[in-house]
Amino acid sequence: MANPSLLILPGDGIGPEVMAQVRRVIDWFGANKDLVFDVSEDLVGGAAYDKHGTPLHDDTMAKAQEVDAVLLGAVGGPKYDDLDFAVKPERGLLRLRKEMDLFSNLRPAQCFDALADFSSLKKDVVAGLDIMIVRELTSGVYFGEPRGIHKEGNERVGVNTQRYTESEIARVARSAFELAKRRGNKVCSMEKANVMESGILWRDVVQEIHDAEYPEVELSHMYADNGAMQLVRAPKQFDVIVTDNLFGDVLSDCAAMLTGSLGMLPSASLGLPMGNGRPKALYEPVHGSAPDITGQGKANPIACILSFAMALRYSFDEGANADLLEGAVQKVLADGVRTADLMGPEGGTPVSTGEMGDAILAALDAA
Ligand code: NAD
Numbered sequence: 001m002a003n004p005s006l007l008i009l010p011g012d013g014i015g016p017e018v019m020a021q022v023r024r025v026i027d028w029f030g031a032n033k034d035l036v037f038d039v040s041e042d043l044v045g046g047a048a049y050d051k052h053g054t055p056l057h058d059d060t061m062a063k064a065q066e067v068d069a070v071l072l073g074a075v076g077g078p079k080y081d082d083l084d085f086a087v088k089p090e091r092g093l094l095r096l097r098k099e100m101d102l103f104s105n106l107r108p109a110q111c112f113d114a115l116a117d118f119s120s121l122k123k124d125v126v127a128g129l130d131i132m133i134v135r136e137l138t139s140g141v142y143f144g145e146p147r148g149i150h151k152e153g154n155e156r157v158g159v160n161t162q163r164y165t166e167s168e169i170a171r172v173a174r175s176a177f178e179l180a181k182r183r184g185n186k187v188c189s190m191e192k193a194n195v196m197e198s199g200i201l202w203r204d205v206v207q208e209i210h211d212a213e214y215p216e217v218e219l220s221h222m223y224a225d226n227g228a229m230q231l232v233r234a235p236k237q238f239d240v241i242v243t244d245n246l247f248g249d250v251l252s253d254c255a256a257m258l259t260g261s262l263g264m265l266p267s268a269s270l271g272l273p274m275g276n277g278r279p280k281a282l283y284e285p286v287h288g289s290a291p292d293i294t295g296q297g298k299a300n301p302i303a304c305i306l307s308f309a310m311a312l313r314y315s316f317d318e319g320a321n322a323d324l325l326e327g328a329v330q331k332v333l334a335d336g337v338r339t340a341d342l343m344g345p346e347g348g349t350p351v352s353t354g355e356m357g358d359a360i361l362a363a364l365d366a367a
Pocket of ligand 1: 014018073074075076077078090093262263264284285286287288289290291292293298299300301303341
């Protein structure tokens with residue numbers, strides 16, 4: 001069998017710095033676990049604009065469609081702020097998501113015990129937290145028509161349209177149920193069926209998919225505003241939360257921050273299965289290009305490394321190796337190894353990006 005293929009797009013700012021540590025982790029799995037990837041690397045964002053005058057070259061887009069998974073660092077930076085909207089670095093990322101039809105965005109909120117003090121919530125509320133928000137990513141109010149700003153009489157009116165088809169709801173619901181089967185077997189679906197017709201349809205379709213295809217998974221429904229309250233009141237009641245694009249945008253940021261630093265947060269965006277059964281997939285840290293610390297060796301590579309762990313789990317069915325990698329990260333944090341973003345009020349000496357990579361590789365060796 002051919003090796004699984006990975007396209008690496010380090011991007012801008014700290015993207016290449018954190019991705020260099022992921023490359024070391026990928027090499028470690030090749031050398032120690034007989035898990036060898038065919039890795040190719042290309043440009044995205046400002047780096048692609050500098051070379052090609054576009055934030056994503058057509059050849060790179062074509063490669064992304066062919067590989068088993070794409071791993072992206074970050075895009076953007078002040079150098080590109082004045083560019084035309086159509087060639088801004090972020091457009092490269094949006095084009096990848098759109099053309100790969102990545103409709104299911106997975107945002108885990110997992111609290112590593114060693115970092116429980118970093119949460120703004122009480123330690124006992126977040127310690128051991130492990131939830132997954134599944135956000136619909138390619139439809140809903142961010143894309144619905146009509147949209148725009150027009151004049152009515154003497155004043156301007158802003159319009160956006162929340163629109164979902166049954167099939168759009170059904171496919172993201174399936175994605176959530178499939179995930180739940182590999183985790184705690186519970187899905188909570190969030191919408192505003194009390195005030196929105198699209199919410200009524202959302203609730204109906206999620207229930208129908210459940211009853212017809214996933215009766216063994218525990219399903220509950222919650223209004224999204226209550227969901228926001230419950231997330232900060234008692235987040236451990238949830239396993240998988242599935243919700244639309246707009247509510248998911250807000251709720252996933254809220255849930256992510258339960259766990260502390262932006263430098264710790266991975267994500268996955270999945271599409272339909274390809275011919276080989278693997279879903280179209282893009283894995284990336286939640287953080288951006290962090291221009292304020294670029295080139296200083298301060299970036300925390302863990303979000304990007306955990307994004308690779310998600311790729312192992314969701315694209316390559318390598319759950320045991322994903323556990324191994326996440327365990328190594330947990331061990332390093334428990335040992336008190338910290339990049340600057342993870343320094344608490346008690347202080348200490350932060351390690352560099354490369355030293356965090358060293359520590360994680362050492363923990364993998366020792367596991
Ligand atoms: P950001 O995520 O880049 O940074 C926010 C803060 O968090 C900064 O202080 C940064 O130093 C810190 N931070 C982020 N990641 C870190 C890490 N791994 N280790 C340590 N500290 C980290 O967000 P921003 O400053 O609002 O945006 C900067 C640029 O990134 C902008 O051009 C923005 O458009 C872009 N951006 C890109 C993405 C993406 O590629 N997916 C996401 C968000 C922002």
